[in-house]
Amino acid sequence: MQVGSRRASEWTIHGERVVDDTRRAALSIADVELPTGVRFEQYVLRVPTAAMVIVVDDAERVLMMWRHRFILDRWVWELPGGYIDSDEDPAVCAAREVEEETGWRPRTLEPLVTFQPMVGTVDQTNLVYLGRGADHIGTAPDVNEAERVEWIPLDDIERRMRLGEIVGAGSVAGLLAILLLRAQGKL
Known part of the structure; x- marks a missing residue:
């Protein structure tokens, strides 16, 4: 089931703030919302390939x-x-x-x-x-x-x-x- 251009089960990202950023990793906290409306913060680690x-x-x-x-x-x-x-x-x-x-x-x-x-x-x-x-x-x-x-x-x-x-x-x-x-x- 599609809702607009999004799938019904797709999470919504309201923003992401960087906590620490180094040459080999960036740690951030994303503000996300589930399809049911539940909203929470999720840690995200971005690391080079x-x-x-x-x-x-x-x-x-x-x-x-x-x-x-x-x-x-x-x-x-x-x-x-x-x-x-x-x-x-x-x-x-x-x-x-x-x-x-x-x-x-x-x-x-x-x-x-x-x-x-x-x-x-x-x-x-x-x-x-x-x-x-x-x-x-x-x-x-x-x-x-x-x-x-x-x-x-x-x-x-x-x-x-x-x-x-x-x-x-x-x-x-x-x-x-x-x-x-x-x-x-x-x-």
Whole structure:
């Protein structure tokens, strides 16, 4: 059902005020109204677009980083990636992040999946690329990024997710997409 140019279930935004604005995130509070007339304030976090890469080798292993995430206070496996600069090509960013964080250079990159991690609160596009093969470029991984870098067998990914070793939205979304491709015989 349409009401004017709006759908009957669409929320109305009456305004948004910025609480904090930094280079990497803007926090605001939006004044919103539900279709039923209920009005409330909703926190909104606007974050730059990020790119990450799933690098898969010929042995069907994926390049991952073991790192501590202070917000969760946990050690987890993650894919390499980072924020895209405003004038940067997303694929160039993705390849650069893999090199800086792992010491490996992906041989190829192709778009795999795009997603928003928390559509009710966070506005951030995440671009996940598939890299097929990689060359070790001899540089040590950035100690600020990861304690260690390893090639994890794809056959072990589901188990590590169940154990809570892989929890980040980007890593989970990308790895599930890879597992689906493999199940379809397209990897």
